[in-house]
Amino acid sequence: xxxxxxxxPSIEAMIQGMANYRFLSxxxxxxxxxxxxxxxxxxxxxxxxxxxxxxxxxxxxxxELFEPTVMQFGTKTAVAHFQRFIHRTLRxxxxxxxxxxxxxxxxxxxxxxxxEEVEHIVIDAMxxxxxxxxxxxxxxxxxxxxxxxxxxxxxxxxxxxxxxRAIENWTIPHAENIPEGEKRTAVRExxxxxxxxxxxxxxxxxxxxxxxxxxxxxxxxxxxDIEQRSFDDxxxxxxxxxxxxxxxxxAPKVLHADASxxxxxxxxxxxxxxxxxxxxxxxxxxxxxxxxxxxxxxLELMAIAHTAKKFRHWIHASPHELSxxxxxxxxxxxxxxxxxxxxxRLVIGLCEFRFKIRHIPGRENRAADALSRVGTHGKxxxxxxxxxxxxxxxxxVRANQLLAMSHRELWRRFIEPMIERYPPTSEGRNRMMxxxxxxxxxxxSLTLRTLVSLLILSSNVSQLDS
Numbered sequence: 001x002x003x004x005x006x007x008x009p010s011i012e013a014m015i016q017g018m019a020n021y022r023f024l025s026x027x028x029x030x031x032x033x034x035x036x037x038x039x040x041x042x043x044x045x046x047x048x049x050x051x052x053x054x055x056x057x058x059x060x061x062x063x064e065l066f067e068p069t070v071m072q073f074g075t076k077t078a079v080a081h082f083q084r085f086i087h088r089t090l091r092x093x094x095x096x097x098x099x100x101x102x103x104x105x106x107x108x109x110x111x112x113x114x115x116e117e118v119e120h121i122v123i124d125a126m127x128x129x130x131x132x133x134x135x136x137x138x139x140x141x142x143x144x145x146x147x148x149x150x151x152x153x154x155x156x157x158x159x160x161x162x163x164x165r166a167i168e169n170w171t172i173p174h175a176e177n178i179p180e181g182e183k184r185t186a187v188r189e190x191x192x193x194x195x196x197x198x199x200x201x202x203x204x205x206x207x208x209x210x211x212x213x214x215x216x217x218x219x220x221x222x223x224x225d226i227e228q229r230s231f232d233d234x235x236x237x238x239x240x241x242x243x244x245x246x247x248x249x250x251a252p253k254v255l256h257a258d259a260s261x262x263x264x265x266x267x268x269x270x271x272x273x274x275x276x277x278x279x280x281x282x283x284x285x286x287x288x289x290x291x292x293x294x295x296x297x298x299l300e301l302m303a304i305a306h307t308a309k310k311f312r313h314w315i316h317a318s319p320h321e322l323s324x325x326x327x328x329x330x331x332x333x334x335x336x337x338x339x340x341x342x343x344x345r346l347v348i349g350l351c352e353f354r355f356k357i358r359h360i361p362g363r364e365n366r367a368a369d370a371l372s373r374v375g376t377h378g379k380x381x382x383x384x385x386x387x388x389x390x391x392x393x394x395x396x397v398r399a400n401q402l403l404a405m406s407h408r409e410l411w412r413r414f415i416e417p418m419i420e421r422y423p424p425t426s427e428g429r430n431r432m433m434x435x436x437x438x439x440x441x442x443x444x445s446l447t448l449r450t451l452v453s454l455l456i457l458s459s460n461v462s463q464l465d466s
Contacts, residue, residue, distance in 0.1 A: 006080035009087075011148045012281075013313070014099040014106070019152045019246035021097070021108030023115045026145040027122070028137035032103030033078050035131050036071040036085060089125050093118060105133075106147045115141065149196065155246040159197060164239050167194070172231060174223035183221065187214045190231075194238050198284070201237050205264040205284035208234045212286065224427040226454065245271070245278040252320040253280075255355075257307045258327060259299035265291075267307030269314055283310040298343060300328040305346040308353060315353055322355040329359050407440055415451075 018024065029035060038057065042050045054067035057075065071078055079102070086100045097108050097118045107122055109115030119140075126133070139145050144153030151158045170193075172186045191211055198204045205212075210230040213219050248271055257267030266284035270277040285306060287299075294302070304324055308315060315322055334357065339347060415436050422429035435454050439447040 005077070006084050008079070008083055009099070009101060011101060014101065015147065015150055015152050015157055016247045017095065018099060018106055018108045018147070019157055020155055020248075021115075021153075022110050022143065023108065023112055024142055024145045024153050025107045025115060025119055025140045026138060026142075026147055027105040027107070027133045029103035029105070029131060030134040030137075033071040033073050033075075033082055036082060038069055038071060085129075089129050089131070090122060092125065093121050098122060101148050104148060106145065112141060152246075157244040157246065159238070163197075167235050167238050170235060174227075180221050183223075184215060184217070187211055190234075191215065194234060197238050198282075201282060204234075204237065204282070205266065205286040207237050209264070209286055222427075222431075224431065226428065226431070244280060245273075247271070247280060247314055247317075248273065249317045250319070253315055253318045253322050255304065255307055255311075255315070255322060255324045256326075256360075257300070257303040257324070259296070259303040265299060265303035265306065267303055269307070269311040271318075280314060281311060283307045297328065297330050298346075300326055300331060301334070301343055301346045304331075304357075305349045308350055308355075322353050324355050324357045325360040326357060327360055331357050332359055411436070 038053050040052065040054075042052050043056070044050055052067075054069060057072065058065050058067045059072075060066075071082065083102055086102065086105075087094060090098050090100055090105070097114070098121075099106050105122065107115065107118045109118055123133075142153070144151055146160050146162075149160050149163050151160055170190060172183070172190060174183055191208060194201075194204070194208065201207075208230060210227050211234065214221060214223075214227065251271035251273050254270045254272060254277055255267060256270070257265070259265040264284055264286045266282065268282040269280045271280060272278075283306065291299070291302075304326065308322075308324075334347065415432070419429060419432060422432070432454055435447070435451045439451050
């Protein structure tokens, strides 16, 4: 007997499909799986014997064996079967004012009369299948409703305040007497929860990078000032995430992308309405050790290609030419420059779009996640008195510029002021010295990325102007 498999609908697509309705209702089904009865059907096994579905799903409790008559929570194929069942039940209006993600149902209309018509269709369809709704968890005739962890309505998409309070109160145990496996599991749970909202958070991969490093079993466990600051900044980034707008297929689309050899590639897609850019979503990707060795041009091109692929469904729907903004002027000549196989593969992915690459100064490319230019202000610590403060200015400094510096100059201008700020025996000072000694020995872009990441996180200047 083969497994029953089926895809879950895209939450992002459902949210964008419902956000433009003026009036919305949401319904929740109590103990949803238990509302689906198991069919009285016999299956013939390979050895010729027959078993009923109830016998196959039987479970032991004490000395007794029980055969369930309704679908159980935790069954391997329950999710796929229930999603197909609810889709089949609501298929009359699916995608036209009605969506459902498992037991969460959302209905919309541009008038109260239209919404009530949709509600009657949904309720009648559920009544035919003997499905019930929990009134206390349902909302009717609202302009904004909660759906799958988001508040949607009035053309806007925001995070649910209840989820935000849970994030604000989140703690990760890191005491020495707690087993290391439990601490790593706690970090994975936090990152997994925040990953659900990553599309709404700018610079997510950069902010959470120190925590992501703790998830790997091969990496040593350390919880110091940098990890604590990353944890606090990640929580704040999710809580203060940008409010997004509903997709408008007629509005011109703009793609911003940027890359850095010392952090990540990222980008975002916005739409232009009444002359103003409104964010639709963000993308970020932490660079691997191999990707850190790519040239600046390859990284910038990869940032554009991956962002376009991530938001392909929005870009294709626009009748206007896509405007791609980058602070890397070399990409302006991409159409006339011979390409090596690596760059050619990235360009091929863009050929399905009608686009125009435009240059934008780094200090104005605020929509993209860029470690190559880091903001000048911190939230909790004063800026460090670097001799050349423009290293933390919006124009920033490139990784290859730092690689070109002598070790003596790099120490005098950047490392020494940070070392002097730490107490003599502090963990932060030891980690900074370890990273500095390793960079002196190897002098690669990877060791530089580690070193500069410590500088950025320790000085708490990883916030960009909105």
